Amino acid sequence: MRKPFIAANWKMNKTIEETEEFINSFLPMVSDVTGVDIAIAPPFTSLCVAAKLLKKSGVSLAAQNVFYEEKGAYTGEISPVMLLSSGCTWVIIGHSERRQYFSETDEIVNKKIHTAGKNGLDVILCIGESLQEREEDRTFEVIEQQLAGSLKDVQLDGITIAYEPIWAIGTGKTATKEQANEAHACIRDWLKKNREGAGEVRILYGGSVTPDNIESLMSQPEVDGALVGGASLRPDSFAMIVKGAVTA
Ligand code: PEP
Secondary structure, three states: OOOOEEEEEOOOOOOHHHHHHHHHHHHHHHOOOOOOEEEEEOOHHHHHHHHHHHOOOOOEEEEOOOOOOOOOOOOOOOOHHHHHHOOOOEEEEOOHHHHHHOOOOHHHHHHHHHHHHHOOOEEEEEEOOOHHHHHOOOHHHHHHHHHHHHOOOOOOOOEEEEEOOHHHOOOOOOOOHHHHHHHHHHHHHHHHHHOOOHHHOOEEEEOOOOOOOHHHHHOOOOOOEEEEOHHHOOHHHHHHHHHHHHHO
């Protein structure tokens, strides 16, 4: 039985003060919620303050990105060692916005996963097709290609997959629960065919998740949780999503 997992991706939102405000109101809202893992990924500048506030809360801290070297002359980059010392236990790798705006390829994503894993960070690997790829009926092919490239020589310990169809991210267009489940089933099949321990890997859905659709998505056997962007920016809506994930 895979434990539900809900993760917030704040993207480039929230100052240090706004982070404090969010966490101080969010934690009491979920203090009695059990049976679900929760993580929050603020921007780098808010990691240290978030780590202090989340300590002993049971809510984990995630980063939104990482570089694939441990240290050195890489101006502007952040290493897995730095993330660990800032209190992170998770890192999101391969988000479609990183692939689209920062030219991250599966090869780069793969290098990042290797360095993150070697340093003991758990990884949320994001994959998903564009609208054009879906319309050309290439969804499963794209998913399999991304898995093969991103997970090259990677074992599944510490890996969570987030299926995020690009056309559903920040658009208000959610995949139907059936579309999400069949994509997750394709991911699970690929993992089973190619790696040990595929049955325990959690597969999250991401793309316009809200308090209104979380229960329906979580009713699907292959949907183990959600990676939430826009709706994670308000403590009340993120808390409702967390609660919806356990009542589904
Ligand atoms: C995301 O960026 O990972 C995401 C799923 O965003 P949103 O929930 O806003 O679609």
